[in-house]
Amino acid sequence: MTTDRNEWELLKGLASxxxxxxxxxxxxxxxxxxxxxxxxxGTSDDARDIFQEALIVLYEKAxxxxxxxxxxxxxxxxxxxxxxxxxxxxxxxxxxxxxxxAAETIATEEDLEMYEHRSRDFxxxxxxxxxxxxxxxxxxxxxxxxxxSMTEIAKEFGYTNADNAKNQKYKCLMRLKKIFFGHYNxxxxx
Numbered sequence: 001m002t003t004d005r006n007e008w009e010l011l012k013g014l015a016s017x018x019x020x021x022x023x024x025x026x027x028x029x030x031x032x033x034x035x036x037x038x039x040x041x042g043t044s045d046d047a048r049d050i051f052q053e054a055l056i057v058l059y060e061k062a063x064x065x066x067x068x069x070x071x072x073x074x075x076x077x078x079x080x081x082x083x084x085x086x087x088x089x090x091x092x093x094x095x096x097x098x099x100x101x102a103a104e105t106i107a108t109e110e111d112l113e114m115y116e117h118r119s120r121d122f123x124x125x126x127x128x129x130x131x132x133x134x135x136x137x138x139x140x141x142x143x144x145x146x147x148x149s150m151t152e153i154a155k156e157f158g159y160t161n162a163d164n165a166k167n168q169k170y171k172c173l174m175r176l177k178k179i180f181f182g183h184y185n186x187x188x189x190x
Contacts, residue, residue, distance in 0.1 A: 007073050014055075015062035025055065029074050033081045040085065050088070054080040128180040136172035143169055 013021025030051050037047035054077050061067040069076060129137055135157055142148045142156065154165035 007069070010073060011058075011062045011067075011069060014059055022055075025058075025073060025077075026051075029077050032074060032078060036078065036081060037085055041089065042085065046085075046088070050081050050084050051077075053084050125180055128176055131179050132172070132176050136168075136175060139165070139169050139172050140176065 010021045010025055014025060033051040033054065034044065034047040037050055057080050058076060139153060139157060142153050150162035150165045154162050157165065159165040159168065
C-alpha cells in the first residue's frame with residue numbers, strides 16, 4: 001500500500017515544521033492513540049506523552065529524506081504508539097508476564113480496523129447531516145449537541161408547544177436515518 005498525495009503533503013509539512021500539517025496530523029490521529037492508551041491501563045496524560053513521542057519518531061523519519069512510508073500515517077502512528085506504550089507498561093511493571101503476553105492484551109489490526117470503520121461511519125453521518133437541510137439540522141443539533149429542552153426548541157423554532165417540537169424532531173431524525181443509511185448502503189456496495 002502506498003500513501004496518497006495528501007499523506008505525502010502532510011509528511012513534507014511535518015518535516016518542515018509546518019504548523020498546519022502538524023495540527024492536522026494531531027487532530028486526525030490523536031484520538032486513536034488516546035483510545036489505545038486509555039483502554040490499556042493508561043491516562044490522558046500518558047496518551048499525550050505517547051502521541052508526542054510517536055509524532056517525534058515520524059518527524060525524525062520524515063526529516064531524514066530517505067524515509068518511505070508504505071502505509072497510512074495513522075497506521076504508522078498506531079504501530080509506533082503501541083510499541084511505545086507496551087515498552088512503558090513493561091518498564092512500569094503494570095502488567096504481569098513478559099512483553100509477548102502484553103502484546104496479546106493490546107489488539108492491533110482488529111482495533112485499527114474497528115477504529116477505521118467507526119471513523120468512516122462518523123464521516124458518513126456528518127455527510128448525512130449536511131444533506132439534511134434546515135431547520136432539521138438545527139433542531140437535532142440543538143437537542144443532541146446543545147442539550148436544549150423541547151420547550152426551549154419550541155420557542156426557538158416557533159412551534160406552539162414542546163410536543164409539536166418533539167414530533168418535528170422525530171421526523172427530522174427519521175429523515176437523517178434515511179439519508180444516512182442511503183449513503184451507508186451505497187458506500188458498502190462499492
